[in-house]
Amino acid sequence: MIEQLVVEGLAIGACYGLFGIAVAIIYKTSEVVNFAQGEMGMVATFVAFHILTVYHVPFWLAFVLTLLFAAALGALIQTCFLRPAKDPTVLGLIIITLGAEMLLMGLAGWKWGAEQKDFPFILSVQKTREIAPGLELNEWSMGVFVLSAVIMLILFLFFRYSRLGIAMRATQQNVNAAKVMGIKVERVFAITWAMSSVIGAVAAMFFAARSVLDPNFMMEPFMRAFAAAVLGGLTSIPGVVAGGLIMGIVENVFGYRWPEWKPIVAFVVIVLILTLKPSGLFAKHFVKKV
Amino acid sequence: MDMKRDYYEDIELFQSNTVFFWTVVLMACLFTLPLYVESYNIYLVNIILVHVIMAVGLNILVGYTGQISLGHAGFFAIGAYGTALISMHLHMPFVVSLIASGLIAAFFGFILGLPALRLEGPYLAIATLGFGLTIMHVIGRWEVFGGRMGITVPPLDMGVPGTPLSFVIEGDVKIYYLILVITILMVICARNLMKTRLGRAFVAIRDDDVAAEVMGVNLTVYKTLSFAVSAFYAGIAGGLYGYVVSFFDPFTFNLILSIIFLVMVVVGGLGSILGSVLGASLITYLQFDLLKNVEELPYLGDLLVLVSRKWLTVIGLANFSSIALGVIMICIVIFEPLGMFGIWIRIKKYWKTWPF
Numbered sequence: 001m002i003e004q005l006v007v008e009g010l011a012i013g014a015c016y017g018l019f020g021i022a023v024a025i026i027y028k029t030s031e032v033v034n035f036a037q038g039e040m041g042m043v044a045t046f047v048a049f050h051i052l053t054v055y056h057v058p059f060w061l062a063f064v065l066t067l068l069f070a071a072a073l074g075a076l077i078q079t080c081f082l083r084p085a086k087d088p089t090v091l092g093l094i095i096i097t098l099g100a101e102m103l104l105m106g107l108a109g110w111k112w113g114a115e116q117k118d119f120p121f122i123l124s125v126q127k128t129r130e131i132a133p134g135l136e137l138n139e140w141s142m143g144v145f146v147l148s149a150v151i152m153l154i155l156f157l158f159f160r161y162s163r164l165g166i167a168m169r170a171t172q173q174n175v176n177a178a179k180v181m182g183i184k185v186e187r188v189f190a191i192t193w194a195m196s197s198v199i200g201a202v203a204a205m206f207f208a209a210r211s212v213l214d215p216n217f218m219m220e221p222f223m224r225a226f227a228a229a230v231l232g233g234l235t236s237i238p239g240v241v242a243g244g245l246i247m248g249i250v251e252n253v254f255g256y257r258w259p260e261w262k263p264i265v266a267f268v269v270i271v272l273i274l275t276l277k278p279s280g281l282f283a284k285h286f287v288k289k290v
Numbered sequence: 291m292d293m294k295r296d297y298y299e300d301i302e303l304f305q306s307n308t309v310f311f312w313t314v315v316l317m318a319c320l321f322t323l324p325l326y327v328e329s330y331n332i333y334l335v336n337i338i339l340v341h342v343i344m345a346v347g348l349n350i351l352v353g354y355t356g357q358i359s360l361g362h363a364g365f366f367a368i369g370a371y372g373t374a375l376i377s378m379h380l381h382m383p384f385v386v387s388l389i390a391s392g393l394i395a396a397f398f399g400f401i402l403g404l405p406a407l408r409l410e411g412p413y414l415a416i417a418t419l420g421f422g423l424t425i426m427h428v429i430g431r432w433e434v435f436g437g438r439m440g441i442t443v444p445p446l447d448m449g450v451p452g453t454p455l456s457f458v459i460e461g462d463v464k465i466y467y468l469i470l471v472i473t474i475l476m477v478i479c480a481r482n483l484m485k486t487r488l489g490r491a492f493v494a495i496r497d498d499d500v501a502a503e504v505m506g507v508n509l510t511v512y513k514t515l516s517f518a519v520s521a522f523y524a525g526i527a528g529g530l531y532g533y534v535v536s537f538f539d540p541f542t543f544n545l546i547l548s549i550i551f552l553v554m555v556v557v558g559g560l561g562s563i564l565g566s567v568l569g570a571s572l573i574t575y576l577q578f579d580l581l582k583n584v585e586e587l588p589y590l591g592d593l594l595v596l597v598s599r600k601w602l603t604v605i606g607l608a609n610f611s612s613i614a615l616g617v618i619m620i621c622i623v624i625f626e627p628l629g630m631f632g633i634w635i636r637i638k639k640y641w642k643t644w645p646f
Contacts, residue, residue: 027412033411033412033415081620081624084624085623085624086624088623088627089627090358090411090412091352091358091556091560092556092623092627093623094358094412094415095552095553095556095619095620095622095623096619096620096623096624098549098552098553098616098619099615099616099617099618099619099620099623100616100620101616102549102612102613102615102616102619103612103613103616103617103620104616105609105612105616106609106610106611106612106613106614106616107609107613108609109606109608109609109612110598110602110603110606110607110609110610110613111601111602111603111606112603112606113603113605113606114606215609219545223419223423223545226416227416227420230412230413230416234412260431261427261431263423263427264420264423264424264427264428267419267420267421267423267424268420268424270416270417270420271405271417271420271421274405274408274409274413274416274417275404275405275408278408278409278413279413280413
């Protein structure tokens with residue numbers, strides 16, 4: 001029984017981790033906490049839903065089109081909302097992304113209405129397969145495991161070997177030095193947002209397959225994923241994934257034991273851990289020099 | 291703007307005769323408001339006043355001390371439930387239950403302030419957000435709090451309920467006067483508090499906490515105190531809110547409410563009491579009145595209905611207020627980071643030397 005719970009928790013955790021990565025790569029490069037991430041994923045999922053139900057295209061095509069849309073959306077939000085702000089404070093940036101969140105949520109509600117819809121996803125939560133004696137895994141979980149492993153591998157290679165990835169890391173370390181080295185910092189930010197939006201959209205489609213599709217459906221997963229990312233330390237991608245997995249297991253096991261406290265058990269754990277380790281479990285804690 | 295020549299001039303309540311004159315005019319308008327405003331609008335004004343208290347309190351934390359809170363709806367909820375339950379079960383007079391629940395909220399603020407000592411930026415945001423959600427869920431689970439169904443607030447009683455001393459205040463207009471007096475007291479109190487040693491310590495922490503500590507400001511004491519004071523304001527606001535709406539459930543106090551409170555402070559102007567008053571009034575008016583019936587607006591309403599018919603859904607037009615608030619939030623940070631208070635300062639500067 002406990003193994004089953006842990007495995008399911010790991011699957012949800014991997015999904016949190018995937019979404020947490022989306023939050024973390026924006027925070028890593030531009031030190032913006034993107035509260036609109038969930039709603040960006042939500043709008044992308046609605047676009048996928050729209051393409052699938054109105055135009056009846058094959059799923060893979062809708063998937064690719066959605067990812068293109070997500071990339072454009074991310075770059076657009078960065079260019080239109082964050083770039084014009086001059087020397088914003090941390091609070092200012094949080095307010096901008098919260099504003100973008102409300103904007104996107106309002107637009108989605110205006111276009112698609114508030115009623116709940118089923119998202120026609122190709123991997124089902126119901127179809128299960130026995131992978132070991134007494135241990136079942138549904139198609140959805142397998143998809144999450146494979147896809148998050150692939151995305152993490154791509155990201156690792158991207159940040160390690162590609163020119164753009166190195167430019168992103170340089171921007172993160174020191175914006176001014178990066179500018180001197182000839183990196184177009186603003187463009188790097190826009191590309192980062194596009195990338196993050198794509199990863200977020202993938203994770204959001206998985207979340208939609210597990211629950212229902214409505215303009216609020218990403219609120220809870222986003223907060224869990226964000227909390228998981230904070231738990232892992234926001235700046236290290238393996239840390240974020242580990243945070244997501246821990247979150248998934250804690251939530252699933254405790255949630256099974258005390259179902260009525262499921263929504264908050266994760267937050268209690270996080271507040272406790274942050275009190276002991278203020279920068280999360282896996283990030284180095286930088287003490288500010290005066 | 292004007293040069294201050296001594297400490298007394300800085301702490302004076304009315305810094306010039308003009309300010310005094312306009313304050314008197316404003317007070318006269320506020321106290322005669324029920325004579326020429328209809329009943330529904332008095333209800334709206336009551337909510338605005340409650341939000342003013344809330345925004346002033348949140349501004350002490352966010353604007354003056356520089357901490358971020360995404361969980362103030364939690365303190366608001368503690369105040370609302372605390373006041374209702376204390377007067378319902380313990381049969382306490384209104385003032386006692388209001389202050390008691392304010393103090394309970396302040397205690398929770400102190401508790402939340404402890405982890406906040408070590409956190410900053412996004413980490414603090416997530417911790418406070420978690421706090422707000424936790425409060426909402428705990429209240430929703432326990433039967434004492436009325437569970438998910440919510441509770442009906444007992445009548446507002448200035449005396450002791452259930453005894454001959456009972457003195458019930460009913461109706462929006464009477465509650466309006468009570469809330470108005472409390473709001474004015476709270477706003478003046480906050481304004482004066484920020485001119486004292488406490489307020490200066492808060493501002494020092496906001497500008498540079500390390501430097502403040504070197505100067506002898508005890509960070510532990512003042513940061514937790516800032517959370518406690520802010521939570522006290524939120525608790526009082528929550529208690530009054532309960533009497534204004536007379537019925538509420540746990541989901542009234544969700545994350546969106548915390549965000550809206552933060553928006554009031556930012557739109558009004560960080561670190562300015564006048565700004566919070568303006569911001570709370572504007573955002574509450576937009577949210578509860580103007581944007582609620584957006585399709586009835588002249589020109590714009592017709593245009594929006596037309597657009598909805600063509601590309602979107604007419605029924606979804608109710609979401610327009612969310613869009614408008616989002617745009618306001620983004621625009622205020624991009625174009626006027628000081629908020630409405632900044633706009634006011636600029637107008638004042640411009641007209642002061644006019645026509646030069």
